[in-house]
Amino acid sequence: MATPNITMAKAINDAICQEMRRDPTVILLGEDVAGGAGLAHLKGEDAWGGPLGVTKGIGAEFGRGRVWDTPISESAFVGAAIGAAATGLRPVVELMFVDFLGVCFDQIYNQAAKMRYMFGGRARVPLVIRTMIGGGLGAAAQHSGCLYSLFTHFPGLKTVVPSTPYDAKGLLISSIRDDDPVVFFEHKAMYGLTGAVPDEPYTVPLGKAEIKRQGRDATAVGIAKTVHTCLEAAALLEEEGVSLEVIDLRSLSPLDEETILTSVAKTQRFVAVDEANPRCGMAADLAALVATKAFDRLAAPIRTVTAPHTPVPFAPVMEQFYLPSAEKVAEAVRSIVKK
Amino acid sequence: MALDKHMLKSLYETMARIRAFEEQVRKEFAGGKLPGFVHLYAGQEAVAAGVCASLRPTDSIVSNHRGHGHCIAKGVDPRGMMAELFGRATGTCKGKGGSMHIADIDKGMLGANGIVGAGFPLACGAGLTAKVKGTDQVSVCFFGDGATNQGTFHESVNLAAIWKLPVIFVAENNGYAEATPVSYAVGVPDLATRAAAYGIPGVIVDGMDVVAVHEAAVKAVARARAGEGPTLLECKTYRYYGHFEGDAQSYKTKEEVQRYRDRDPLRVFRGQAEKAGWISSAEMDAIDARMAGEIQEAVAYAESSPQPRPEDIFTDVYVSY
Numbered sequence: 001m002a003t004p005n006i007t008m009a010k011a012i013n014d015a016i017c018q019e020m021r022r023d024p025t026v027i028l029l030g031e032d033v034a035g036g037a038g039l040a041h042l043k044g045e046d047a048w049g050g051p052l053g054v055t056k057g058i059g060a061e062f063g064r065g066r067v068w069d070t071p072i073s074e075s076a077f078v079g080a081a082i083g084a085a086a087t088g089l090r091p092v093v094e095l096m097f098v099d100f101l102g103v104c105f106d107q108i109y110n111q112a113a114k115m116r117y118m119f120g121g122r123a124r125v126p127l128v129i130r131t132m133i134g135g136g137l138g139a140a141a142q143h144s145g146c147l148y149s150l151f152t153h154f155p156g157l158k159t160v161v162p163s164t165p166y167d168a169k170g171l172l173i174s175s176i177r178d179d180d181p182v183v184f185f186e187h188k189a190m191y192g193l194t195g196a197v198p199d200e201p202y203t204v205p206l207g208k209a210e211i212k213r214q215g216r217d218a219t220a221v222g223i224a225k226t227v228h229t230c231l232e233a234a235a236l237l238e239e240e241g242v243s244l245e246v247i248d249l250r251s252l253s254p255l256d257e258e259t260i261l262t263s264v265a266k267t268q269r270f271v272a273v274d275e276a277n278p279r280c281g282m283a284a285d286l287a288a289l290v291a292t293k294a295f296d297r298l299a300a301p302i303r304t305v306t307a308p309h310t311p312v313p314f315a316p317v318m319e320q321f322y323l324p325s326a327e328k329v330a331e332a333v334r335s336i337v338k339k
Numbered sequence: 340m341a342l343d344k345h346m347l348k349s350l351y352e353t354m355a356r357i358r359a360f361e362e363q364v365r366k367e368f369a370g371g372k373l374p375g376f377v378h379l380y381a382g383q384e385a386v387a388a389g390v391c392a393s394l395r396p397t398d399s400i401v402s403n404h405r406g407h408g409h410c411i412a413k414g415v416d417p418r419g420m421m422a423e424l425f426g427r428a429t430g431t432c433k434g435k436g437g438s439m440h441i442a443d444i445d446k447g448m449l450g451a452n453g454i455v456g457a458g459f460p461l462a463c464g465a466g467l468t469a470k471v472k473g474t475d476q477v478s479v480c481f482f483g484d485g486a487t488n489q490g491t492f493h494e495s496v497n498l499a500a501i502w503k504l505p506v507i508f509v510a511e512n513n514g515y516a517e518a519t520p521v522s523y524a525v526g527v528p529d530l531a532t533r534a535a536a537y538g539i540p541g542v543i544v545d546g547m548d549v550v551a552v553h554e555a556a557v558k559a560v561a562r563a564r565a566g567e568g569p570t571l572l573e574c575k576t577y578r579y580y581g582h583f584e585g586d587a588q589s590y591k592t593k594e595e596v597q598r599y600r601d602r603d604p605l606r607v608f609r610g611q612a613e614k615a616g617w618i619s620s621a622e623m624d625a626i627d628a629r630m631a632g633e634i635q636e637a638v639a640y641a642e643s644s645p646q647p648r649p650e651d652i653f654t655d656v657y658v659s660y
Contacts, residue, residue, distance in 0.1 A: 083464015120432030
């Protein structure tokens with residue numbers, strides 16, 4: 001089979017379609033995941049395929065018995081996906097923007113996350129919640145959050161954040177096949193990113209980080225879009241003779257501590273880069289991890305590069321100032337690397 | 340609807356088992372043997388017994404914080420339940436759930452729940468599974484009057500209505516949400532009225548009359564199995580004890596309690612049974628005695644069961660820290 005260059009959006013669409021072909025218990029549901037439900041003139045075609053078209057064509061291929069457009073009732077349909085998972089289906093449910101978690105959080109953290117444990121292992125909840133994160137599109141405060149740390153806080157949930165089309169497909173297939181609930185975060189500014197993706201189904205394991213670039217002088221850890229920010233920073237720093245190692249976490253829970261700590265042991269310097277707000281976020285969590293488990297290997301203070309502690313602003317000049325940039329990452333690295 | 344003797348006996352037996360279980364739990368809790376909170380079902384037995392008798396083993400139920408009666412009526416082993424309340428390793432959930440989280444998926448019991456109103460979407464999910472797989476299974480959601488003020492109620496009844504899910508929404512209107520009377524917290528006199536907003540049948544039934552509950556449930560289940568969608572079944576009932584054990588219940592009057600005690604579901608059934616010649620009172624006495632013995636045995640089983648090992652907290656969940 002071929003390995004064409006495709007977009008992240010197409011990679012996600014392919015992963016869902018291939019799993020739905022393989023396993024009849026996989027269903028897709030969410031607001032307008034197909035769109036135009038019940039309208040005869042569409043003749044079974046999807047009106048939307050999700051608000052950004054990521055799931056377009058899936059409804060047409062599999063029909064409305066497996067692709068369920070939902071009313072705008074997140075508690076009901078996310079909860080229904082959980083109940084369906086506990087009774088024998090493998091639902092892939094879309095919570096359109098992660099900022100909408102406020103209207104259905106109980107179902108996710110009190111129900112899906114805890115069922116297997118509360119019931120003494122007698123339940124399994126093989127569920128994937130797909131949801132969009134991230135700024136950069138001017139979507140402002142209520143449609144741009146990077147709220148994965150809230151989900152990562154809860155035992156029982158797995159949290160996955162791909163940064164490439166290849167990983168998006170492999171991680172999503174792993175997530176669908178996993179017997180625990182997985183929250184799968186898709187950075188909406190990265191749907192158009194292209195990369196080589198094999199046509200055939202494959203898996204990328206959950207809980208395994210990837211070293212995207214080898215380096216000697218410092219370790220930078222990124223999540224989703226900030227992986228690319230770190231790689232840009234590494235290119236800038238290379239011109240200055242500084243060698244930056246870049247790690248893509250890919251999963252936040254389970255967290256691949258070993259890859260991070262091994263890298264820090266080598267480089268002795270650590271920068272955590274995250275598009276989320278700083279308090280109680282992944283950057284602070286990673287800094288704490290390195291400080292508690294590798295303090296004696298550090299030759300310099302830990303640095304974090306995050307969004308400021310503000311909501312995401314609207315105006316492009318403000319939003320660009322809000323987001324981590326390669327220059328901010330490079331500056332953080334420079335501040336801890338001896339010349 | 341003519342019920343056969345076997346079914347009538349079974350309805351009574353289920354109520355008697357629940358009553359014996361709950362009275363015993365009350366004693367054990369008062370004796371300090373049970374950790375945590377318990378919410379007793381005594382008084383509402385006719386609802387769980389009548390509804391679950393209309394279900395098959397492969398059907399699902401979703402319960403709530405007052406869930407012991409639903410568990411028993413769906414066939415969960417009272418010994419495992421009692422052991423769970425005692426926090427023992429042999430409990431239904433290995434001691435990890437407790438009273439508010441008893442579940443037995445193999446019996447179609449998808450869990451009690453500590454969050455009021457959380458069960459509605461889950462019951463829709465079980466109905467969705469049946470619909471996608473093309474089985475004729477149904478699911479039942481049990482909830483109190485208080486839960487009908489949660490957004491999940493309205494979202495889920497609508498979802499079940501538009502998708503024609505095989506779900507029966509069973510409201511147990513026991514008059515109080517914690518200490519707040521339903522007349523204060525709900526804008527309509529009957530919860531069943533709310534069904535009209537979603538285009539589904541709303542049925543009111545005497546929740547102290549197990550035969551009436553059962554007959555109404557059979558109709559709602561038949562409708563669901565036939566693919567005609569959900570029903571909201573309001574059972575007017577009463578809880579004999581507090582919202583939780585330890586609740587002084589100053590919101591109830593003695594007269595009110597007596598009025599409902601006079602209409603005790605087991606007593607109502609006995610009256611009907613004797614009048615119609617369904618089952619003799621000697622037979623029902625024998626059932627009572629057998630249930631008392633069964634529950635004593637459950638307590639003995641729980642008390643002699645091992646404690647869980649502390650390190651068992653690390654199983655049944657992914658742990659990466």
